[in-house]
Amino acid sequence: MSKTIRAVLDAIYFGGGVLAALCLIAILVLIVLQMLARWTGEVFPGAPDYAGYAMAAASFLAFAHALNRGAHIRVSILLNNVPASVRRYIEIWCFAVGTALAWYFVYYAVKFVYFSWKFNDVSQGPDASPMWIPQLPMVVGAFILAIALTDNLVSLFTNRVHRIQNSVVEQSHGE
Amino acid sequence: MENLSVIVLFLFVLFLLLGTGVWVGLALLGVAYVGMELFTTRPTGDAMLTIVWSASSSWTLTALPLFIWMGEILYRTRLSEDMFRGLAPWLRSLPGGLIHTNIVGCTIFAAVSGSSAATLTTVGKMSIPELRRREYPEKMVIGTLAGAATLGLMIPPSLTLIVYGVTINESITKLFIAGILPGLVLAAMFMAYVAIYAKISKNYNPNPEPPMTFGERLANSRFLIPVICLILVVIGSMYLGYATATEAAAFGVIGALVLAATQGSLTFKTFTQSLMGATRTSAMIALILAGAAFLSLAMGFTGLPKGLATLIADMELTRFELLMVLLVFYIILGCFLDGISSVVLTMAVVEPMVRQAGIDIIWFGIFIVVVVEMAQITPPIGFNLFVLQGMTNHEMTFIARAAIPMFLIMVLMVFVLIFFPEIATWLPENMRAQPG
Secondary structure (H helix, E strand, O other): OOHHHHHHHHHHHHHHHHHHHHHHHHHHHHHHHHHHHHHOOOOOOOHHHHHHHHHHHHHHHHHHHHHHOOOOOOOOHHHHOOOHHHHHHHHHHHHHHHHHHHHHHHHHHHHHHHHHHHOOOEOOOOOOOEOHHHHHHHHHHHHHHHHHHHHHHHHHHHOOOOOOOOOHHHHHOOO | OOOHHHHHHHHHHHHHHHHHOOOHHHHHHHHHHHHHHHHOOOOHHHHHHHHHHHHHOOOHHHHHHHHHHHHHHHHOOOHHHHHHHHHHHHHOOOOOOOHHHHHHHHHHHHOOOOOHHHHHHHHHHHHHHHHHHOOOOHHHHHHHHHHHHOHHHHOOOOHHHHHHHHHHOOOHHHHHHHHHHHHHHHHHHHHHHHHHHHHHOOOOOOOOOOOOOHHHHHHHHOOHHHHHHHHHHHHHHHHOOOOOHHHHHHHHHHHHHHHHHHHOOOOHHHHHHHHHHHHHHHHHHHHHHHHHHHHHHHHHHHOHHHHHHHHHHHHOOOHHHHHHHHHHHHHHHHOOOOHHHHHHHHHHHHHHHHHHOOOOHHHHHHHHHHHHHHHHOOOOOOHHHHHHHHHHOOOHHHHHHHHHHHHHHHHHHHHHHHHOOHHHHHHHHOOOOOOO
């Protein structure tokens, strides 16, 4: 694979992570603004909804970045206890399943958002946002994850290895 | 449960995907997909999107990344050194000496971090070399650290409790408050064990500490005061009803940032590191929760939860017997799955069972956290064992063996909880109502 494509892909994964991080900051800001509003007797209608949308965006946009850093939890007992040659086949299986599921999700996510947009679906909450806007990052994030999984699956075939760091420390931070 | 063979097939897919190492979140999505295809004629993909969207964009969930972020910020401060220096002068004269810094340190850090592994790293970074230098028995140093760090899961904020609350749709604030007393009781039990061990064992001859005046002690622990204040603000605001869990988390992040800034450990680098670390960890949990939301929808169609609940009801198990069955079940599950995954994976089935038996669901959250804590230190995959292995270069088996007494104390804690349920239920029942 040419160096440019590699660089572009890596930039996309990392860029998703950075956007997700900005959404995390947005959550913080929204919640602080809502609290300030409450204390000063003002109302900030829809703040919880916006925070929820930012939450979804923060999660989905970071999926691929988290995958590459080995942050997603998996049961690795089997993987760690088989010879390297067998391990590669199991990895291929894992990435194949993951890739298939991710693209399946992307397909329906596109459909989901398309219908939100087509039928002018509006939030039931006080924010009354057109739903396709906050739903869009979900599609984008799922799409990036699907690309990342495909990327690694291809790499398993061509270079015999995937490009994910194995990091129990990253995984352990969830609990 | 009419078609048993289909259920068996469904469970087989579940074990196959999880066992071969498909990422837990994606594996749950896959299992749910199979379940939907097997048990209902509903359009699977559309149902998946509707439920995943509503699960991922929930307001309750926003507490999760914020509490993770708060922990990540403090994890990168000087807190580790301050903790040991501040606690040692006060704990030195207890029987068992400075080993108690492990336990008290973990208890304090657990109150600002929802993660057991982060608690372990922060406290252990300083206490392991310091305790070794004073020739404390290695087994005690490692064992107490592995055990006490699991308090990170119980003492609020707790990521496991957030996940539990989101999964069963219960108040996270209530769960947090419920975790306080059991966490302190468990810490006290660990400390009691250390004290007794120190009295009985002949190999417990650490170097004596030089004398220190009261003023010096105070001077050494002044750095701990900001952390204590932060804990009081975060937990107090929830308990007194001034803030929801999410709002308390926002206080926590800001407080942590201020604390890091005044210490001089807040640079652009540590800020972005903490932010990106929090983003990844929260994404990891969000993927599991998304998969779990879809799975619990699919589970509903399999009839498995209802079937098992009736089965249990027909067997006329007493509450105690049911809890014992669940205890054994979760300990075994914990050998293969991490805590968060085992909670989300089983709650769809276990929740109806537990409610049917008339068990308080908040109390059950604490019960499950103790059990998940055990999983944290049981081989082959206990996270704390891995983290400690990385920190000390000991064999996994040595660490696991050193942690066995702590494991037994946690088993004891389960029985304490069963016979004195008020430890978990009294505080949440007496807290002030939440705003809006």
